[in-house]
Amino acid sequence: MTFPLAPFALDNNTVLPLLSTLVLVLIALGLKYRKVNRIHIPLMLSAFALDLGMVVWLEFNRLAVEKVVGGVSGLLLFHVIVSIGVVILYVALISTGMKLFKKVTLSPTLHRNLAVAFVIGRLINYVTSFFVGSA
Numbered sequence: 557m558t559f560p561l562a563p564f565a566l567d568n569n570t571v572l573p574l575l576s577t578l579v580l581v582l583i584a585l586g587l588k589y590r591k592v593n594r595i596h597i598p599l600m601l602s603a604f605a606l607d608l609g610m611v612v613w614l615e616f617n618r619l620a621v622e623k624v625v626g627g628v629s630g631l632l633l634f635h636v637i638v639s640i641g642v643v644i645l646y647v648a649l650i651s652t653g654m655k656l657f658k659k660v661t662l663s664p665t666l667h668r669n670l671a672v673a674f675v676i677g678r679l680i681n682y683v684t685s686f687f688v689g690s691a
């Protein structure tokens with residue numbers, strides 16, 4: 557999609573990397589404020605909402621496009637698989653985060669361990685996105 561009235565060309569290749577970078581900033585701030593629920597939770601949920609719009613929808617879109625154009629590269633497949641893993645980790649983090657918030661008994665390190673896997677996956681997703689087209 558393009559935005560013709562913008563002062564400079566705002567197409568998928570500009571907007572999506574910017575949004576993806578914004579998600580990383582939200583996550584970094586959310587981690588910084590991990591002990592402050594009223595900051596941590598809205599930041600992480602906002603990152604999730606933005607990512608859902610991009611990561612899920614775009615990956616399937618891109619896969620569909622590549623399939624039509626001819627063949628899916630190994631890197632794209634890896635990127636898509638990592639992206640799906642990241643979405644699953646988001647759901648697990650929201651679920652365990654809600655339990656922590658409601659003080660439901662939970663392994664004390666589960667949310668943190670999921671967070672470590674999530675951050676690694678989201679960074680891999682960010683870097684590979686620049687090699688498989690738009691972020």
Ligand code: HEM
Nearest residue numbers: 590591593597600601649650653654656657667668671674
């Ligand atoms: C991408 C999503 C998220 C990441 C990466 C993340 C990461 C973290 C990390 C690293 C901690 C510190 C854990 C520790 O020190 O043992 C934490 C704490 C916590 N998180 Fe999350 N989180 C995420 C989403 C959420 C969500 C969606 C909720 C709630 C719905 C939530 C609720 C909490 C709570 C209640 C704590 C404990 C805060 C405290 O120590 O008082 N988190 N999170």
